[in-house]
Amino acid sequence: MQFLDELKTRRSIYSLGNDISLSEEELITLIKDVVKESPTSFNSQTSRAVILLNDEHKKLWSITEELLKPLTPEEAFPNTQAKLQGFAQAKGTVLFFEDQDVVKNLQEQFALYAENFPIWSDQASGIAQVNVWTALAQLNIGANLQHYNPVIDERVAQEWGTPENWKLRAQLVFGSPEAPAGDKEYMNDEDRFKVFGN
Numbered sequence: 335m336q337f338l339d340e341l342k343t344r345r346s347i348y349s350l351g352n353d354i355s356l357s358e359e360e361l362i363t364l365i366k367d368v369v370k371e372s373p374t375s376f377n378s379q380t381s382r383a384v385i386l387l388n389d390e391h392k393k394l395w396s397i398t399e400e401l402l403k404p405l406t407p408e409e410a411f412p413n414t415q416a417k418l419q420g421f422a423q424a425k426g427t428v429l430f431f432e433d434q435d436v437v438k439n440l441q442e443q444f445a446l447y448a449e450n451f452p453i454w455s456d457q458a459s460g461i462a463q464v465n466v467w468t469a470l471a472q473l474n475i476g477a478n479l480q481h482y483n484p485v486i487d488e489r490v491a492q493e494w495g496t497p498e499n500w501k502l503r504a505q506l507v508f509g510s511p512e513a514p515a516g517d518k519e520y521m522n523d524e525d526r527f528k529v530f531g532n
C-alpha cells in the first residue's frame with residue numbers, strides 16, 4: 335500500500351546537508367499546507383510554525399550551543415557540540431509552537447473538557463510534526479525531531495519575535511540525507527495489539 339510505504343520512508347536521519355533540489359518557495363508552501371491540513375481538536379488550529387532556512391537555521395543551532403554550554407558537564411560538551419554543529423549543516427529547521435491563548439479560550443468556553451485542551455493541543459502539534467516529517471521524506475528530504483525547549487524558548491522568542499503565547503514544542507531539522515537511517519527494531523505484535531471479533 336502506497337501510504338504505508340510513505341510512512342516507512344519517514345525515518346530519523348541525523349546526517350543532513352543543505353543540498354535540496356526543491357525550491358525554497360515550494361518547500362515553504364509545502365510545510366504551510368501540511369500544517370494547515372493537519373487536524374486540531376474542535377478545529378481550533380492551535381499549531382504555529384516558524385520556518386528557519388540557511389543562516390537563520392544556523393543561528394538557531396549556534397544559540398542552542400551557547401545556551402547548552404553552561405548546562406552541560408564539561409566532559410560531555412564536545413559530543414553535544416558536535417551534534418548541534420551537525421544540525422547546523424542541514425538546510426533548515428521548522429519550529430513547532432502551540433498557541434496557548436487559543437488553548438486557554440477553549441478551556442473557558444468548554445469547561446467540561448478543560449483538562450483535555452492542553453493534551454489535545456500537544457497531540458495536534460505531534461500530528462503536524464509527523465505530517466511535515468513524512469511529507470518531506472516523500473521528496474527525499476531527511477529530518478530529525480529535536481526538543482531543546484524550554485532551554486531555548488526565551489532566545490527564540492527574542493530572535494524571531496514570536497508572541498509570548500506561542501509555546502515551543504519541537505524542532506524538526508531537515509536537509510539532504512547524507513547517510514541512511516539506522517536499523518529499527520520492532521517489538522512483538524502480540525505484546526502490542528489486541529484484536530477482537532474477527
Ligand SMILES: Cc1cc2nc3c(=O)[nH]c(=O)nc-3n(C[C@H](O)[C@H](O)[C@H](O)COP(=O)(O)O)c2cc1C
Pocket residue numbers: 344345346347460478479480481515518
Ligand atoms: C514524540 C517524539 C519525540 C522525539 N524526540 C526526539 C528527540 O528529542 N531527539 C531525537 O534525536 N529524536 C527524537 N525522536 C525520534 C525518535 O527517537 C525516533 O522517531 C524513533 O527512535 C524511531 O525511529 P525513526 O524516526 O527512524 O522511525 C522523537 C520522536 C517522537 C515521536
